Amino acid sequence: MDRMKTPTDRPYHHGDLRRAVIETASAMLREDNNWQFTLREVARRAGVSHGAPYKHFPDKESLLAELARQGFEQLQEALAASTARSRSIRKELLAAGTANVRFGVGNPALYRLMFGSGTGSRTAGVHLRERTLPTRGFLVDILRRGQEAGVFKKHALQGQAAACWAQVHGLTLLSIDGLLMAEKVGADPVEAALVHLLEGLELAGPAKR
Amino acid sequence: MDRMKTPTDRPYHHGDLRRAVIETASAMLREDNNWQFTLREVARRAGVSHGAPYKHFPDKESLLAELARQGFEQLQEALAASTARSRSIRKELLAAGTANVRFGVGNPALYRLMFGSGTGSRTAGVHLRERTLPTRGFLVDILRRGQEAGVFKKHALQGQAAACWAQVHGLTLLSIDGLLMAEKVGADPVEAALVHLLEGLELAGPAKR
DNA sequence: ACCTGAACACCGTTCAAGT
DNA sequence: ACCTGAACACCGTTCAAGT
Numbered sequence: 001m002d003r004m005k006t007p008t009d010r011p012y013h014h015g016d017l018r019r020a021v022i023e024t025a026s027a028m029l030r031e032d033n034n035w036q037f038t039l040r041e042v043a044r045r046a047g048v049s050h051g052a053p054y055k056h057f058p059d060k061e062s063l064l065a066e067l068a069r070q071g072f073e074q075l076q077e078a079l080a081a082s083t084a085r086s087r088s089i090r091k092e093l094l095a096a097g098t099a100n101v102r103f104g105v106g107n108p109a110l111y112r113l114m115f116g117s118g119t120g121s122r123t124a125g126v127h128l129r130e131r132t133l134p135t136r137g138f139l140v141d142i143l144r145r146g147q148e149a150g151v152f153k154k155h156a157l158q159g160q161a162a163a164c165w166a167q168v169h170g171l172t173l174l175s176i177d178g179l180l181m182a183e184k185v186g187a188d189p190v191e192a193a194l195v196h197l198l199e200g201l202e203l204a205g206p207a208k209r
Numbered sequence: 210m211d212r213m214k215t216p217t218d219r220p221y222h223h224g225d226l227r228r229a230v231i232e233t234a235s236a237m238l239r240e241d242n243n244w245q246f247t248l249r250e251v252a253r254r255a256g257v258s259h260g261a262p263y264k265h266f267p268d269k270e271s272l273l274a275e276l277a278r279q280g281f282e283q284l285q286e287a288l289a290a291s292t293a294r295s296r297s298i299r300k301e302l303l304a305a306g307t308a309n310v311r312f313g314v315g316n317p318a319l320y321r322l323m324f325g326s327g328t329g330s331r332t333a334g335v336h337l338r339e340r341t342l343p344t345r346g347f348l349v350d351i352l353r354r355g356q357e358a359g360v361f362k363k364h365a366l367q368g369q370a371a372a373c374w375a376q377v378h379g380l381t382l383l384s385i386d387g388l389l390m391a392e393k394v395g396a397d398p399v400e401a402a403l404v405h406l407l408e409g410l411e412l413a414g415p416a417k418r
Numbered sequence: 419a420c421c422t423g424a425a426c427a428c429c430g431t432t433c434a435a436g437t
Numbered sequence: 438a439c440c441t442g443a444a445c446a447c448c449g450t451t452c453a454a455g456t
Binding site for chain 2 (some may be wrong): 419421422434
């Protein structure tokens with residue numbers, strides 16, 4: 001991964017094409033919000049013939065599925081890292097939600113790919129549910145501790161988690177689409193929505209003005 | 210729209226090709242959750258040459274944009290119709306949320322198209338915000354009346370609306386992806402999440418168990 | 419004014435041939 | 438074992454020619 005593509009380094013056999021293809025594709029996804037993801041273009045950028053990637057991925061879908069898989073890993077790491085320095089359960093939920101939105105806004109094409117229909121339905125289709133299990137589990141864990149600590153209302157964890165997840169997922173996608181900066185809202189609408197979410201969760205809400 | 214394609218009915222000039230193209234495309238979107246939407250296939254099904262649609266739409270994107278536009282119209286109608294028989298503001302919000310989810314689950318490819326990056330960014334890109342204004346306005350209206358009636362907490366309407374919208378949008382997309390029917394949840398997770406949403410909104414929550 | 423059919427550039431995928 | 442290059446089927450888009 002360190003040594004870059006010098007003409008002498010890749011005479012005929014690339015040697016690390018699988019990784020190169022993934023990295024190139026990932027870069028294209030990062031810059032191209034614009035869904036013109038082409039396998040031939042990936043090969044072109046990687047400096048190999050258009051047939052070469054087929055030795056490492058059975059088809060285009062498989063490559064995209066792999067990118068999505070890595071995306072879920074990254075998201076999971078981002079979520080885990082976000083709550084590291086949170087000093088209250090309430091702030092953990094706030095941090096995790098913000099991290100999810102930030103991840104989506106920072107990688108819009110990837111986030112869409114992860115939850116898109118193309119890769120979502122077929123290859124990763126059966127797996128999409130288990131791919132998102134860590135995220136669910138992460139939320140459930142926060143909520144359970146919140147309930148045990150007497151901070152959150154004691155409702156069914158799965159339902160509570162589903163509500164939180166939907167809220168965060170929706171905020172992320174609306175943010176990606178640039179649909180949240182409304183007319184003249186002073187505060188960050190994402191944080192406002194998350195605070196609102198907490199308000200429904202918490203037993204004792206902060207002084208309602 | 211009534212008379213169907215009989216061989217004698219379309220000797221050379223179709224006569225109503227624009228509408229036929231839209232209807233065919235719409236049908237394909239309805240059956241094909243699977244994003245293989247092809248302009249040539251549309252022409253094929255409509256029984257015209259693959260070049261014909263270009264007399265009515267400058268390109269593929271434009272056709273998709275038109276489908277998305279109609280989709281937002283339908284969604285708006287579905288939302289308006291959903292609250293017609295609601296006998297409380299609380300139930301209005303519940304009905305609207307359920308209607309949105311139902312619309313998305315009923316027309317997954319269309320819903321994705323409406324909020325997708327392809328048509329969403331370019332052609333309809335500048336318009337996506339205004340396309341969704343009616344939905345926002347619809348929510349704001351419910352919330353304002355709720356606040357005035359003393360049912361909902363008095364927070365900034367835009368923030369409250371954003372939170373509701375994100376919740377509903379997220380629930381819709383997660384439902385489309387089949388990600389909400391968790392392990393062994395008895396109740397409908399969508400309704401559970403919406404009830405949870407209301408709990409954060411309402412001034413006096415129902416007896417918290 | 420509206421539609422057809424050939425034409426062009428480009429893709430995904432396959433495969434015999436090269437190294 | 439891994440990569441190349443021709444080949445095939447298919448798309449989006451254009452355009453001269455038909456009606």
